[in-house]
Amino acid sequence: MEVKLLFLTVVLLSSPLLTLCNPLYVLSAPNLLRVGSSENVFVEAQDYSGAAFDVKIIVKNHPKKDKEILSQSVSLTAANNFQILKDIKVTISVSALSSIAVQYRIFSLTPNLEPLSQSGITVEIMNPQGITVSSEKIFPVKGMKSGKYAIPEMASPGIWKVVTLFSNTPQKTFTADFEVKEYVLPTFEVKLKPSKSFFYVHDESLTVDIEALASPDQQSDGQMNFIFFGRPS
Numbered sequence: 001m002e003v004k005l006l007f008l009t010v011v012l013l014s015s016p017l018l019t020l021c022n023p024l025y026v027l028s029a030p031n032l033l034r035v036g037s038s039e040n041v042f043v044e045a046q047d048y049s050g051a052a053f054d055v056k057i058i059v060k061n062h063p064k065k066d067k068e069i070l071s072q073s074v075s076l077t078a079a080n081n082f083q084i085l086k087d088i089k090v091t092i093s094v095s096a097l098s099s100i101a102v103q104y105r106i107f108s109l110t111p112n113l114e115p116l117s118q119s120g121i122t123v124e125i126m127n128p129q130g131i132t133v134s135s136e137k138i139f140p141v142k143g144m145k146s147g148k149y150a151i152p153e154m155a156s157p158g159i160w161k162v163v164t165l166f167s168n169t170p171q172k173t174f175t176a177d178f179e180v181k182e183y184v185l186p187t188f189e190v191k192l193k194p195s196k197s198f199f200y201v202h203d204e205s206l207t208v209d210i211e212a213l214a215s216p217d218q219q220s221d222g223q224m225n226f227i228f229f230g231r232p233s
Contacts, residue, residue: 023048033059035090044083045076052077059090101148102178104162108140115143120167125149128158128180137167157182189213 028042043055052075059070070090076082106123108116125134133152138145149162162176195207 033088033090038087038089041086041088042083043074043076043086046082048082049078057086057088059088101150102160102162103146103148104176106138106140106145106147106164108143108145115140121145122165122167122170123147124163124165126161126163128156128160132163151180155180 024046026042026044026046028044030039033039041057043057045053054073054075056071056073058068061067061069070088072086072088074084074086076084102125104123106121108121110116120137120139122135122137124132126132134149136147138147157180159177159179162178163173164175165173189212191211191213193209193211195209199206
């Protein structure tokens with residue numbers, strides 16, 4: 001299964017009156033949202049003291065941003081200091097992201113690799129239980145024909161087969177295998193270790209070691225994106 005990236009944006013549902021100091025709208029969220037996992041999204045209106053208003057959080061596919069995956073609304077009020085931490089969980093089917101398909105190409109050739117003229121070829125897709133779940137008759141052009149089969153969302157993992165046979169000799173079949181695997185989201189633990197327990201406002205720097213563990217005793221290699229949010233003094 002191809003891993004998809006999700007894009008998050010925020011839309012103000014109402015237009016609150018601006019105070020003398022223009023408010024600063026802040027959105028804090030993970031750089032990437034993992035499908036099936038709960039993620040925290042922080043929304044805040046700084047330097048704002050007007051009427052309550054609603055904010056709509058929208059999750060879209062990345063990078064095209066042409067599909068709305070999830071949307072939730074929250075209210076920023078004086079009671080919550082115009083800030084809120086919202087827990088969202090993207091539960092999305094495979095078909096909602098993109099069609100997962102097996103592509104195949106059928107060659108109908110003689111031993112001399114010349115196009116073979118036949119009445120037609122039957123192409124069957126067989127699941128690991130030996131059940132034919134798809135069957136179609138094709139007619140190769142110049143000895144070749146391409147096709148694809150969309151894997152169902154609830155497909156059984158295991159070895160699947162593409163079975164072909166000529167219509168005039170159905171007793172002889174040709175088979176190619178492919179494997180369907182269940183995709184499991186990887187999990188890991190991230191630890192932040194600051195060089196000191198306290199950070200003073202006049203300190204010029206603060207060193208933080210970031211450690212990611214795929215398991216209690218196995219370190220993870222890779223890259224990480226992070227964002228610091230702050231306000232100028």
